[in-house]
Amino acid sequence: MLIETNQIEQHNQGNLATHQRNFNFISENISNIEEIVEKLKVFQIAIPSWALGTGGTRFGRFSGPGEPGTLEQKIDDVGLLHKLNQSSGAISLHIPWDIPSDAEKIKALAASHGLGFDAVNSNTFQDQKGQEHSYKFGSLHHVDPKVRKQAVDHNIEVIKHGIALGSKSLTVWLADGSSFPGQLNFREAFQNTLESLKEIYKHLPSDWKMFVEYKGFEPNFYSMTIADWGQSLLLANKLGEKAYTLVDLGHHQPNVNIEQIVSLLLMEGKLGGFHFNDSKYADDDLTAGAIKPYQLFLIFNELVDGMDAKGIDHATGLGWMIDASHNLKDPLVDLLQSVEAIKIAYAQALLVDRKALKEAQQANDVVKAQEILQDAFRTDVRSIVAESRLRAGAALDPVQAFRDLKVREKLTEERGAVTIATGL
Numbered sequence: 001m002l003i004e005t006n007q008i009e010q011h012n013q014g015n016l017a018t019h020q021r022n023f024n025f026i027s028e029n030i031s032n033i034e035e036i037v038e039k040l041k042v043f044q045i046a047i048p049s050w051a052l053g054t055g056g057t058r059f060g061r062f063s064g065p066g067e068p069g070t071l072e073q074k075i076d077d078v079g080l081l082h083k084l085n086q087s088s089g090a091i092s093l094h095i096p097w098d099i100p101s102d103a104e105k106i107k108a109l110a111a112s113h114g115l116g117f118d119a120v121n122s123n124t125f126q127d128q129k130g131q132e133h134s135y136k137f138g139s140l141h142h143v144d145p146k147v148r149k150q151a152v153d154h155n156i157e158v159i160k161h162g163i164a165l166g167s168k169s170l171t172v173w174l175a176d177g178s179s180f181p182g183q184l185n186f187r188e189a190f191q192n193t194l195e196s197l198k199e200i201y202k203h204l205p206s207d208w209k210m211f212v213e214y215k216g217f218e219p220n221f222y223s224m225t226i227a228d229w230g231q232s233l234l235l236a237n238k239l240g241e242k243a244y245t246l247v248d249l250g251h252h253q254p255n256v257n258i259e260q261i262v263s264l265l266l267m268e269g270k271l272g273g274f275h276f277n278d279s280k281y282a283d284d285d286l287t288a289g290a291i292k293p294y295q296l297f298l299i300f301n302e303l304v305d306g307m308d309a310k311g312i313d314h315a316t317g318l319g320w321m322i323d324a325s326h327n328l329k330d331p332l333v334d335l336l337q338s339v340e341a342i343k344i345a346y347a348q349a350l351l352v353d354r355k356a357l358k359e360a361q362q363a364n365d366v367v368k369a370q371e372i373l374q375d376a377f378r379t380d381v382r383s384i385v386a387e388s389r390l391r392a393g394a395a396l397d398p399v400q401a402f403r404d405l406k407v408r409e410k411l412t413e414e415r416g417a418v419t420i421a422t423g424l
């Protein structure tokens, strides 16, 4: 299905009076409101191709109706999201779950929805049919050079797919690690990973970035070979200027101060990509902002501060992506909610009075510093985000529009009730 522009306009007409009242009210107290609305308008968050179907846990998966069964349908789904919010202008592919057999055709389809291609993702955490060597005991860190070579070759293949589509970055996330003490020699595992990444790095085009993603635990439970930002940064520094650390919010131990990590990585010029999700316990992959909206705001506060300090463009300087799994909600609605939560946190971070905060910090005025941050966080910025959408031609309320236009019902009519998307 396609959502027509007049359907969006009709939806907006019904919401316009309330919206304008709310927006006018908030605008009165914000001197740089136009600048904030413009920044929000151009801020895009990529959608991963594996998040468009229902996700599972290791206990099961309850797929919903009308899920996309092909790459083309996944691109159509991101097109629907982008039509509704004008903030999801790129798709990130996972190879080999989504291999573009005809890159030109896929590119043209994406372009017809106004979409580009974000980072391409390799997968050496599963064995594929017909694969010669198993990744059961790891891939890039494996003790056997033949397994490492197979994993390196796969990553080179992924880069080639990315080049054909117009991607500009490769994300490497490894499940490599150990589940029992003594299973691995930590130094050898790290060195093997580094040497393998160096081989892959050689095949990166000059205008590409490599994102090295870390994760504290799972699927391995004793050690992960790239477990935290220090290990990722070590690798990125050894690899070279095209290599960066990627922060996935769910890949930390509980209560880790992610905002501090973000701040220091930006200072070092080594924060390259960002994966949004939320969690209570571990890598829960829930809707961004669903559990800890204040933490999301504090992270954005450091992102804005750190990017401004380095003159990095907010919209294009980093790779922004959602990396979540939708076990209960309709995946498309969940993604709309995530994008909204991200933009709200970003808008609140843009409201922070940085001059006053600097003064409070210099004066050790702890109370004032907290007031400044919480004043921004407690501002209801939803109408500012909505205004940026309105100006971009999107729906004032994307979730309501999704319901009113019966998007899932129509997709189910087209695709059937029993379709299962590839992914986890």
Ligand SMILES: [Mn+2]
Residues within 6 Å of the ligand: 173, 213, 248, 275, 323
């Ligand atoms: Mn991730």
